[in-house]
Amino acid sequence: MKRRCVLLALFAPAGAWAQRGFRGGFRSAGAVGGSLPLAASDQEKRILGVLEEAWRTGATYANVPHADGRMLRLLTEAGRAKHVVEIGTSTGLSGLWFCMALQKTGGRLTTFEYDARRAATAREHFRKAGVAELVTIVEGDAHQTISRLKEPIDILFLDADKDGYVDYLNRLLPLVRPAGLILAHNIDMVPEYLRLVTTNPALETQLFREGGGMSITLKKL
Numbered sequence: 001m002k003r004r005c006v007l008l009a010l011f012a013p014a015g016a017w018a019q020r021g022f023r024g025g026f027r028s029a030g031a032v033g034g035s036l037p038l039a040a041s042d043q044e045k046r047i048l049g050v051l052e053e054a055w056r057t058g059a060t061y062a063n064v065p066h067a068d069g070r071m072l073r074l075l076t077e078a079g080r081a082k083h084v085v086e087i088g089t090s091t092g093l094s095g096l097w098f099c100m101a102l103q104k105t106g107g108r109l110t111t112f113e114y115d116a117r118r119a120a121t122a123r124e125h126f127r128k129a130g131v132a133e134l135v136t137i138v139e140g141d142a143h144q145t146i147s148r149l150k151e152p153i154d155i156l157f158l159d160a161d162k163d164g165y166v167d168y169l170n171r172l173l174p175l176v177r178p179a180g181l182i183l184a185h186n187i188d189m190v191p192e193y194l195r196l197v198t199t200n201p202a203l204e205t206q207l208f209r210e211g212g213g214m215s216i217t218l219k220k221l
């Protein structure tokens, strides 16, 4: 009991600080699955500001919760990814998380969306966040438009039509570089996809259960 109290005392201040965020500017966003991280620079602060405003004003549509977004950023930056491909842009919030890493790795994001209004909102979010030059939005049905992709992919993120995950995987896996990652969101909705990535010996898959649930698959060397 005594030990538990000591632990709580140790972690409570850090937790409260994390909830307040950068210079007290960001509040906890429990409603959107986790809190925003502390900003280490004005660039990060600008992106986090656009994320916070989007959630506050409702410029959202089925976007990743903060916990998942933070994981997207973490994996992108840790892997020093140069080319991220996302299927399902929506209003660009997961794209902003990728860009937080890509502006440091010198990389870029290619993201696919068939809803023109959501694509326009995403474009505006990328502009406000100062990362528009890192992003190419490809409009149209991704099952058609992904055939334009020719360059190696460091991270592939699947977050569009759930029935399409298997098609996206089969067609884009050859472009994912060895040691690259395939991330898939809302894994509880895609059992056949999960079966494929957990039974292929060339792949290694673990599940991230916070937020919307995401599989993290390594294309082995």
Ligand SMILES: C[S@@+](CC[C@H](N)C(=O)[O-])C[C@H]1O[C@@H](n2cnc3c(N)ncnc32)[C@H](O)[C@@H]1O
Pocket: 061, 062, 063, 064, 087, 088, 089, 090, 091, 092, 093, 094, 095, 112, 113, 114, 115, 118, 140, 141, 142, 143, 159, 160, 161, 164
């Ligand atoms: C779950 S939302 C994406 C959320 C986004 N990744 C985020 O977290 O900010 C899915 C998006 O995929 C788009 N979508 C669904 N099927 C698609 C398709 N075949 N081609 C392109 N976009 C598609 C939808 O219009 C929707 O905006």
